[in-house]
Amino acid sequence: MTTNALAGVHRTAQARGTELGLHVSSMIVDGARTTYIDRGSGPVVLLLHGAPMTSLAFVRVVRELCGTHRVIAPDLPGFGGSELPAAFGGTLREYARFVVSFVHALGIENVVMYVNDSSGCIGLAAAADLEPGTLRGLVVADTVPIPLTRGAWFVGLVLRYVVTSFVMRILNRRFNLLPFMVACVAPWLNPFTKAERAALVREFDTSEKRDRVLHLFRQMAIDRIFMETIAQSIAERLYEVPALILYGQFDPMRLVRGVARFSAMFPKNRVAIIPWEEHFPILSSGEKVGVVMKNWMRTLPEAS
Secondary structure (H helix, E strand, O other): OOHHHHHHHHHHHHHHOHHHOOOEEEEEEOOEEEEEEEEOOOOEEEEEOOOOOOHHHHHHHHHHHOOOOEEEEEOOOOOOOOOOOOOOOOOHHHHHHHHHHHHHHHOOOOEEEEEEOOHHHHHHHHHHHOOOOOEEEEEEEOOOOOOOOHHHHHHHHHHHHHHOOHHHHHHHHHHOHHHHHHHHHOOOOOOOOHHHHHHHHHOOOOHHHHHHHHHHHHHHHHOHHHHHHHHHHHHHHHOOOOEEEEEEOOOHHHHOOHHHHHHHHOOOEEEEEEOOOOOOHHHHOHHHHHHHHHHHHOOOOOOO
16 A cells, blocks of 8 residues: 555544544555554553444543553454455454454454454453463443353354344344444433544445345354363463453343353453443433443553
8 A cells, every 4th residue: 555545544544533532543554554542651452443433432431541551452354444364264263363463463462352342252362362361351331242152152142043034134234223322312311412423323324334234143052062162261271360350230132141151251250330320321421431440440550
């Protein structure tokens, strides 16, 4: 990519966060443009978005944390301003490899990684593949139990036959339904401004981006081997990692024992429940999430 082309990419990336007061950077990862937020200084916090979101959905968390931490939030391939690497098939394993490549590209260490929603399985797989010393702690927030077995089998059925159904695909393509619900309905406790809502919905301005949301959900439902492998990797490589298990009070994933499952996986855990919140507390309660994270991170051992 030429210097002029890269300059154009950077201007486009930066424009994405304007309404939210966020500076968006870009670089090449695995041969493709990747856009990301990188704000503040201090211990590193890596925020991995789920679907239907991009890095911009963390705006309130970033504002709370950036005064004391370096906060980094990439757009996953095909989301936000990030391009798809060559031959990227959209499997969960490929998304996880991207996260590892992104961490290597920035050269960051002693990272606290935040995973939520569909980035839970992706981020935990990436965390297990990072070199020793890279990971300082994990925040497991509002994600499905891994694997989707026992009481969580029903979640897989909902993802496969309801959330990613033909009808939902048409509705999402036509009305940008899922991003609209995330930007305009989910933050009912503390709504975004009209400009902020528009910025978040505009992240999914093509049918390809809207389809990618459903494709990611479907992969979670059908890739049983990957989900089972993550559970094994956690037991083998992440068992001693400190974890903050953070869920909204009314998150349906609590009903299928998400908190209990991850508490058993990470014995060095602290559980935090955000009052009155559902599946996406980072939206309307992003500041509260940031405060909870800061208080927990103060208890972590000093980075070596």
